[in-house]
Amino acid sequence: MLPYVLVRFRRPLIVGLHLLLIPLAYRFAFGLRFDLHVPDAVEPIFWATLPYLVGARLASFLAFGLFQGWWRHVGMRDLIDLVRAVTTSSALLLGLLFLTDQLAGFPRSVLVLDWVLALLVFGGVRFLVRAVRERHFIPWRAQRGKRTLIVGAGNAAERLLRHFHRDESDQIYPVGLVDDDPGKMRMRMHGVPVIGTTAEIPQLIRDRGIERVVIAIPSATRDEMRRIVQPCMDADVDFQIVPSMRELLDGRARLGELRPVQIEDLLGRDTVALELDGVREDLEGRVVLVTGGAGSIGSELARQVAAMEPRRLVVLDQAESPLYFAMLELVRAHPRMDIVPVVADITNEGRMESVFAEHRPDCVFHAAAYKHVPLMEDNAVEAVRNNTLGTLCVAQMAARFGAAKFVLISTDKAVHPSSVMGATKRVAEQVVLGWPSLRRAGTDFRAVRFGNVLGSDGSVLPLFRRLMDAGQPLTVTHPDVTRYFMTIPEAVQLVLQASAIPEAAGRICMLDMGEPVRIVELAENLIRLSGLEPYRDVPIVFTGLRPGEKLHEELMSEHEATIPTALAKIRIVQSNEPAPDTLMPGLDRLGAAVEVGSAEDCLLGICALVPECVAPLRERGLEAAAAAR
Template sequence: MIFKTISIRRMGLFIFDIIAVILAAYGALWVRFNGQIEPYYLSLINKYIYIILSLTMFIFILLKFYTSLWLYASIYEFRNIIMANIISSASNMIMFVLFEERMFRSWYFIFALILTALTGGIRFFYRFIRLYLQERGLFGRSRKDASRIMIIGAGEAGNQIAKEITGSDKLNKTVVCFIDDMETKQGRYLQGKKVVGKREKILEASEKYEIDEIYIAIPSATGLERKKIIDICSKTKCKIKVLPGMYKILNDEVSVSALRNIEIEDLLGRDQIEINTEEIMDYVNNKVVMVTGGGGSIGSELCRQIAKHGPKQLILIDFYENNAYDIQQELIRKYPTINIKVLIASVRNSKKIDKIFKEYHPDIIYHAAAHKHVPLMEDSPNEAVKNNVFGTFHVAKAADKYEAKKFILISTDKAVNPTNIMGATKRICEMIVQAFGCKSKTEFVAVRFGNVLGSNGSVIPLFKKQIEEGGPVTVTHPDIIRYFMTIPEAVSLVLQAGAYAKGGEIFVLDMGEPVKILDLATNLIKFSGYTPNVDIKIEFTGLRPGEKLFEELLMEEEGLKTTPNKLIKIGKPIVIDEKKLSNSLKKLYEAAYAETENMKELVHDLVDTYHYRKE
C-alpha cells in the first residue's frame, strides 16, 4: 500500500539507495584491503548484508529521505544526509557487537564516507541537472520568454528570492544579475549569477542584460537609501518591486510573493515614523475622548488609533452622517467592547456643542473638524471663517467651560505666512488656542503638519484618478514642492504630541525633506506602467489662487524646542493680544453671517502675515 503512493522519482531514489548501501558495504572492504579482501570479512558482509541494508534503509525512511524536495536541497538537507549515514554506521557497529562479530573499526568510517558520497551525490546531481534543464527550457516551463530579473541586494534576502526563482518551474522568471554596494561582493557569484556592480551600474546593467524587472531586496535599507535606489531604477523602463522590511527576514517570509509594487510612501525618503505607544496609553486610557470631524481622513484615523488604547468612551462628532457611520461600524467590528458614541452635529452650532460637553464631559478633545480645500475656500471665504474659526472657538470655549484636561487642534503648515483664506483661518484657530491656553485649566495646544498622503482631496488620489482616465495628469507648477506624511504617521505624532502638551504650545511635526509634486506625478505614472508624456501627458495648469510654491512649518518669530521624540518640535508661544483678538472675532462673526464681500481684508486685519490677492 505504501509503495502505491510513492512516485516513480522516489522509487528510483529508494532503489538507488539500496544499491548505494551494498556498494558502500563492499566498497569499504575493498578500500580497507586495497583490493585484496580477506575471505573472513567478505563472508561476514555476505552474512549480514540484509541486516545492514534493512537498518540503513529504515534510518533513511525515518529521517524522511523520500519526502524531502531534493530540487530545493540545501546545506540543511546535506547535513541530514551526513547525520543519517553516521547513525547508520553506528547502528551497524552496535549490530556487530551484539552478534559478537569482529569487524575492523575503519570499516565503519569508510562505509559512512562512501555512503555519504553516493547518496548525497545523486541527490545534488539530480538538482543540478534539473535546474540546468530548466534554465534552457528543456524541463518544465520554457524560460526562453521568461522575465529577466535584476536583484538589488546580494544578501540573505536577495539570495532567498533568487533561490526561489531559480528553483521554481511555476515562475516564468530568470535571475540575470545582482547589484550590491558592498566592495567585497563585486564580481562574486550568488546562486550562479554575478554581482555586476554597485548602484551606479543599475542603468548600464539594465540595458546590457535586457532587464525586464528590478527587485529591491534590501530590507535593512533606510527610507532615504531606498528612495535613492528607486530614483535610479525609475530611470529605466523596468518594472520595480521592493521587499517591504526587515521583519520579513525575521519572520522567514522572504519570497517573491512578499515583494510589492513601489508605493508613493517609498518616495518620501525616510523611514516609517515610530511612536512611543506607552505615552499615548498613559493619557488616553480610561478617558472620555472626543474627536470632532471624526468621519474625515484625519479624524477617522484618530478614532482608529485611540480605540486601540482603551478609552473609557470615544465620542465621534461629524456633520456628515455617511462618513461617521462607516468609521462607527469599522470600530465596532474591530473592538466589539468599545464604548463609542457617534453624534451628528456641526461645530458651528454653539448651543449643540455646549449641550454635548455638558452631557459627556470629555477629558480630551481632538479638534479635526475643518474646511481644508484651498481652492474651494478661496471662493467661499465666509464659510471658511464660519466653520474653521468659529467652529474652533465654540469647541474651545466648551472645553474651557467644562474643564476638559486637553484640547488638541489639528492645524496645518498653510497657517504659516498664509497666502490663502484656509491657511489664514487656521492661523486664527492657533491664536484662539493659544489665547485660551494662557488662562484656562485646560491644556490647549495645536499640532501643525503638511500634506497627508491619501487624505480626501489630496493630490495623490487625484493623480491616480487622472491616470485611470488616461490623463492628462495636472500639476500646477513644475517647481512646486510639499511636505508629505501618511495618515497613520501624522495621527500617531498628533497623539504623542498630546502627551507632551503643557498648554499654549504649537507642535511642529518633522516631515522630512519636501517632495517635488512633478516628481510624484512622474513616478506615479511610471509605477502605473506608463511612460510620462508618451502614454500619459503631464500638463501644467498654473498656481491656483492662494497657492504657494512651497509651504513653511514655522514663522520667523517662533523658536524651536525639541521633545523626547525628535520628530516633534515645539514652536515658542507667541504673545497674543487677547483684547484685539476678541474684538476682531466679534467683527468677523458679524461679517461672516452678514455674507460680507470683504472677508479676506477683515481676516488680514487680524492675521498680518496673511498675504492675499485683492480682487
C-alpha cells in the same frame, strides 16, 4: 490518484519512512565504527539496543512535532527542532543503556556516529523534498521568463528569490543582483550573483539585455528611488518594487508579490524610527476621540490609535457615508474593541456637550476641518464657523469634561496665511494655545503643524490620476510652484509621537517635511511612471495660481523660531500668541459675523487676529475694511 493518497496518508507514510531510516542510520554507525565489518561479538549488541533507539527516536520526533511539518517548506526552525529531537533521543538511548546494564560493552563512538548520521539522513531527506519541489536541480528558469535585474541584496531580495524558486507562475529569469555594499560584491544568493552597484544599472541594462528591474529595497529613500528608476525610464525597461512590510501587514500585498513603482515611492522619505512607548502609555486603556475621523488624516489616526488598544475609540464626523466605511474597516481589524461612530457637527455646541458627557474622552485628536483652499475662499463664513469656532467648541468641551490631552491637527498654510483656510487654522492654533479658560484648565493643549499629505482627499495626486484616466491634460497652477509632501501614515505616526513628548505641552509642533517638491516634476514623473511621455503623450497645462494659493508654502514665519526635541523629525515652534484681551473680542467678532453670514466681517476678523497674513488675503481684508467704512 497518487498525490491524493500521499496527502491522505501523509502522516503514516512519514512515520513508516522514519521506521525504515532509523535502523539504517544506526546500522551504518556500527559499520563506520568497525570499518564496515561488524564483529560477531558486537552483532547481538546492535539487535538488543535497536528497539530502545527506535522507541526513543519516535518519541522524541513526536514530541518535537517532526511528523507534522510540511517538508516542502522546511527551514531553519525545522532544522533546529531536528537537532533537539535527535539529541534528546540519543540522550534517552544512553539513559536506557545505563538503566539496563548494557552500557559496559557498548561501543561509545557509535552514539556520536549515530547522532551525526541521523542529522544527515533526516535533515537530508527533508531538504531533498524541498529541493525537488523548488526544482533546484533545474537551471534557473533558463529557457523562459524576462531577464531581470534585482536591486538590493538584502532580506527582501532573499525572500523574493526564494519565492521565485517555488512559484512557477512568475515568468522571471534573474540575471543578477546589484548592491552598494562592497562586501557583497561577487557573492551569490540562491545561485544568483551580485554583479554591480546601483550606479552601474544603466550599463548593466545595456550589456546584459535586462528586460525588467525589480527593486528589492522597500525602505529606499526618495533620492535612492529616483537614482534607480530614472535609468529604467530612460531605457524603457519595466520596473517594479517589492512591497514594504507595512503593506504586507496591512494585507495590501502578498509575500513575493511585486507592484508597479508609484509616485509615492519617488516622494518617499527616510524611515521614521518610532518611539511608541510614550504614545501607548498615553492611549492604552483610555477613551480616545478623533474628530474628522472619516477624512484622510482622521481615519488614519483612528487606525493607528486602535493599534494602541484604547479602552474605547470614538470616531466623529459629519460625513455619514465615509464614516460608515471607516467604521467597517476598524471593526473588521479590531472586532473586540469598543469602537463608537458618532455623526455630529463640531459647531453644534449642544451635540458636542452630549458626546463629551457620554464618553468623557481622555484624549482628543481634533482633525475635523475644511481644507480646500479655493473652495474656502468663496465660503469664508463656513471656513470660520468650522475651522475656528468649531475648534473652540471642541476644545472647551475637552477642558470642561476633563480630557487629559487635546491635539489640534494644523497646517503649514497657517504660516503667513494667504488664504481664508490658512488664516482660520492659524486662529484655531491661537485658540487652543491662548484662550484664557483653556489655559487655566488641566488639559494639555497642543498643535501639530505639517504640509500636504500624499493621497489625501482632494490633494494633487488623486486629481492628476483622475485627469489621466479621463484622457485630459494635467493642470498645474505655475511652473515654479512647490509644496511639501509627506505620506499619510508617516504624518500620523509623527502626530502621535508629537502628542506624547512632554516638551510639546502648550506649544505648536512642526513636523520635518523634508525638501519641497515642484508640482510640475510631480506631474512629469507620474506620466513617466504610466509609461507615457510628458508633453507628448499627456500635455501639462499651466492655469495660474488659484485664489488664496501661494507659490511656496512655509513651515514657520520670521516671527517664530524652532527648538529641537528628543525626536529628530519634530521641532517645537516658539510663537507669540495674541493676548487674551485681543483674542476674546476677536473671536466674539467672528462669532457675530458667522451668525449674520457676513463674509466681509469674517475677513476683517481673521485679518485682525492674524496680522502676519499676506496677499491675496490681506488685500481682501483691506477691501472689506474699506467697504465697511
